[in-house]
Amino acid sequence: MPKVTFTENLVRHIDCPACEVDANTVAEALQKVFAQYERLGTYILDDQGRLRKHILISVDDNLLNDRIHLSDPVKQHSEIYVLQALSGG
Amino acid sequence: MKPLALISTRKGLFRLNHDKTVEPVGFLGVPVSMVLAAKDRVRWFAALDHGHFGVKLHRSDDYGESWQEIATPAYPKTENKEEGDSLKLIWSLAYAEPDSSDRLWAGTVPGGLFYSDDGGENWQLNQFLWQKKQEQGWFGGGFDEAGIHSICVDPRDSNEVKVAVSCAGVWVTKDKGETWQISAQGMRAAYMPPEKEFEQIIQDPHLMVQCASEPDCLWVQHHNGIFKSTDNAASWQEVKDVAPSVFGFATAVHPTDPNKAWFVPGIKDECRIPVDGKLVVTQTLDGGESFEQLSEGLPQELSYDLVFRHGMDIDSSGEKLLMGSTTGNLWISEDLGESWGCVSNHLPPVYAVKFL
Numbered sequence: 001m002p003k004v005t006f007t008e009n010l011v012r013h014i015d016c017p018a019c020e021v022d023a024n025t026v027a028e029a030l031q032k033v034f035a036q037y038e039r040l041g042t043y044i045l046d047d048q049g050r051l052r053k054h055i056l057i058s059v060d061d062n063l064l065n066d067r068i069h070l071s072d073p074v075k076q077h078s079e080i081y082v083l084q085a086l087s088g089g
Numbered sequence: 090m091k092p093l094a095l096i097s098t099r100k101g102l103f104r105l106n107h108d109k110t111v112e113p114v115g116f117l118g119v120p121v122s123m124v125l126a127a128k129d130r131v132r133w134f135a136a137l138d139h140g141h142f143g144v145k146l147h148r149s150d151d152y153g154e155s156w157q158e159i160a161t162p163a164y165p166k167t168e169n170k171e172e173g174d175s176l177k178l179i180w181s182l183a184y185a186e187p188d189s190s191d192r193l194w195a196g197t198v199p200g201g202l203f204y205s206d207d208g209g210e211n212w213q214l215n216q217f218l219w220q221k222k223q224e225q226g227w228f229g230g231g232f233d234e235a236g237i238h239s240i241c242v243d244p245r246d247s248n249e250v251k252v253a254v255s256c257a258g259v260w261v262t263k264d265k266g267e268t269w270q271i272s273a274q275g276m277r278a279a280y281m282p283p284e285k286e287f288e289q290i291i292q293d294p295h296l297m298v299q300c301a302s303e304p305d306c307l308w309v310q311h312h313n314g315i316f317k318s319t320d321n322a323a324s325w326q327e328v329k330d331v332a333p334s335v336f337g338f339a340t341a342v343h344p345t346d347p348n349k350a351w352f353v354p355g356i357k358d359e360c361r362i363p364v365d366g367k368l369v370v371t372q373t374l375d376g377g378e379s380f381e382q383l384s385e386g387l388p389q390e391l392s393y394d395l396v397f398r399h400g401m402d403i404d405s406s407g408e409k410l411l412m413g414s415t416t417g418n419l420w421i422s423e424d425l426g427e428s429w430g431c432v433s434n435h436l437p438p439v440y441a442v443k444f445l
């Protein structure tokens with residue numbers, strides 16, 4: 001299953017261990033993680049469900065393409081990293 | 090023991106104790122945009138701006154000893170995800186009723202007013218004002234988008250609420266938010282073409298305060314001047330020729346004498362530092378007929394302190410003033426501004442100060 005790993009910078013604010021979830025897209029993967037960890041989604045996505053401006057996501061070393069719908073596909077053994085961008089101060 | 094005041098800063102929340110010592114409360118490293126607390130309220134609230142991770146709201150049920158994250162006001166989802174709004178900042182917080190810590194107003198960027206009746210567990214966007222914002226094209230002042238920074242709940246009737254918006258003037262509801270009326274008659278916008286100067290909807294009040302014992306009396310530090318109202322915001326009169334400047338952000342009004350008010354002037358727009366490097370507070374004791382510059386205890390050379398709009402407060406007894414600046418200085422006056430004592434030179438940039 002794809003594995004989702006969150007930046008360590010988030011740990012001091014909210015519980016966010018790495019998770020393996022069954023998913024075909026980044027959006028599906030994140031929704032399954034957020035179902036387990038209440039409020040985590042608000043740290044990553046904005047009110048419309050878009051990726052926050054200063055958050056980066058990489059899938060198997062490629063930066064996320066669709067920051068609005070998070071429709072980028074993931075594979076059976078994909079590594080998804082949710083990172084804090086250097087932009088944003 | 091409860092603190093004398095709470096200090097919201099760029100790098101966390103601090104408390105000012107009664108012995109004038111300052112201690113961290115929490116959220117170190119995180120910008121705290123606003124705090125809501127009072128000595129007679131069992132619930133306190135702190136609004137955080139994590140930047141990368143968004144805006145969050147925390148609540149304390151033990152007078153600031155511990156804090157729990159609660160729900161954050163959220164804008165309605167839109168069909169087209171690319172166009173919808175998202176919370177940028179909680180800029181103002183107010184208890185909505187005199188005897189409740191659960192009923193709350195929150196003013197936000199972009200241009201929203203939210204209400205909660207359950208201590209912040211759930212929030213509802215005020216649809217009437219939001220509709221006006223969308224129709225009228227409220228524009229930003231200080232931020233890219235419009236924001237609600239002042240919420241005055243009428244002490245005579247909590248159904249009557251006034252909010253001030255940068256930039257959309259002053260709005261009043263008498264039915265707890267069901268309907269609102271613009272109420273900025275008399276305000277003047279020097280930054281607009283002459284034919285638009287008195288248009289109510291483009292006024293930029295930086296902060297609005299209301300006298301607790303005479304609520305018909307309000308003061309506004311506006312982008313280009315000082316305005317006062319003595320008729321419950323039905324009309325506003327400009328107070329001109331106040332040395333060294335009428336530009337500023339903060340204001341405070343005495344809780345029992347509406348003729349006494351304080352401002353922190355600076356060089357206007359393009360500079361935003363004290364005039365001639367001298368930090369002063371301007372005081373009127375006669376409803377704006379005359380002003381005095383108060384400087385004892387404040388830096389009188391090479392001062393670059395800017396006091397943000399929520400950076401000054403007066404205590405409920407009307408005896409003390411507190412003021413924090415962008416360069417991390419915190420001053421208290423126990424004689425209503427005649428003299429000031431520096432409490433700290435080393436705080437992070439101060440966003441808001443709040444007496445309990």
